[in-house]
Amino acid sequence: MQVLIFVVVIVVLLLLVALTKGIRVVKQYELGVLFRFGRLVGTRSPGLRFIIPLVDVLRQVSLRIVTMPIQSQGIITRDNVSVDVSAVAYFRVVDAVKSVIAIENVHAAINQIAQTTLRKVVGQHTLDETLSETDRINLGIREILDVATAEWGVQVTLVELKDIQLPDSMKRAMARQAEAEREKRAKIISAEGESLAAAALGEASDIMMEHPLALQLRNLQSLVEIGVDKNTTVVFPAPLMSTIGELGSFLARETAAAAPTAPSDTPKAVPGPEPTETV
Structure with a gap:
């Protein structure tokens, strides 16, 4: 009787082990590939799946990226x-x-x-x-x-x-190339600025030729801007100095022209009678 009970217990244990081995859970992101005695039987969708222990082999393949x-x-x-x-x-x-x-x-x-x-x-x-x-x-x-x-x-x-x-050598070469490209663009931009500035100065010079006083007003404005700093030594430009000289000469001429004529002390000669001619 004891032997029979022992055998029954062994059989139950084997059945439990076989049942455990025969249960597979295929996850939602997987697909099961079933082989029976080494031959392909088909695929098994996600869920609880039962296979025959020692006979079936279920390969679970992930379908995720x-x-x-x-x-x-x-x-x-x-x-x-x-x-x-x-x-x-x-x-x-x-x-x-x-x-x-x-x-x-x-x-x-x-x-x-x-x-x-x-x-x-x-x-x-x-x-x-x-x-x-x-x-x-x-x-x-x-x-x-x-x-x-x-x-x-x-x-x-x-x-x-x-x-x-x-x-590293290639990195240095690329850095030099990039620096040269930037210098090239900077020089082109500077040259374009000089060209625009020269054109604007040309137009300004034409206007000043038509209006000479405009140049003098511009000089005076520059002197005012320079004179803001009290420690600045002001050097008068040559055109302004010549203008000041011309202005002094103009004032001298106007003063001389406006002065009254002084009376003379030398007696004037009185004309005598005209001589008559005798025949």
């Missing part, structure tokens, strides 16, 4: 510049059966092919294109990965270049 960083790659661009480029790829499984049957480890495979594709695509562009046309490079990498991973039931949704490391 996976973020995979692509480690930095040493790449030589088309113009023979060595750069280190890292990126990030986003992909998701669209066919759970293919992702299990067609390839052993889909994540490792995508990581490796993404690295080789990154080196291939960036190596076909120059350094300037790599720095300025990242959108086109990202699109090219994604298209190549899409073609390669379609047979694995995987769709690459996005690829982005994350970081581009340049050699």
Whole structure:
């Protein structure tokens, strides 16, 4: 009797263990791929699923988007510049059966092919294109990965270049180039300003030629502005000094012209009778 009870207990325990092994929970973001004696039976949707222990194998495949960083790659661009480029790829499984049957480890495979594709695509562009046309490079990498991973039931949704490391010598050269570009623009702007200023001064000189007093008023205004600082030594410009001299001469002439004529002490000669002629 005791032996029978022991056997019954053992059988119950085995049934409980088998029942535990035969219960699977497929999450909402997963899809189950069922194999029976190594042969594909089909897929199982999310929920509570029962399988036959030691007979069935249920592989649960995540359908969520996976973020995979692509480690930095040493790449030589088309113009023979060595750069280190890292990126990030986003992909998701669209066919759970293919992702299990067609390839052993889909994540490792995508990581490796993404690295080789990154080196291939960036190596076909120059350094300037790599720095300025990242959108086109990202699109090219994604298209190549899409073609390669379609047979694995995987769709690459996005690829982005994350970081581009340049050699120190190239950074210094680019800094010098940028500085030269800024100096070039500064000189052009300064020359344009000088041209506009010269044109404005030409127009002002024409107006002052028509109105001479305008130049003198401008000189006086400059003297007033200079005289604000009491410690400033004022140097009169030559045109102002000549004007002052001319003004003094003008005043002297006007004074001489306005002065009355002084009376003379010398007697005047009185005319005598005219001589008569005798025949």
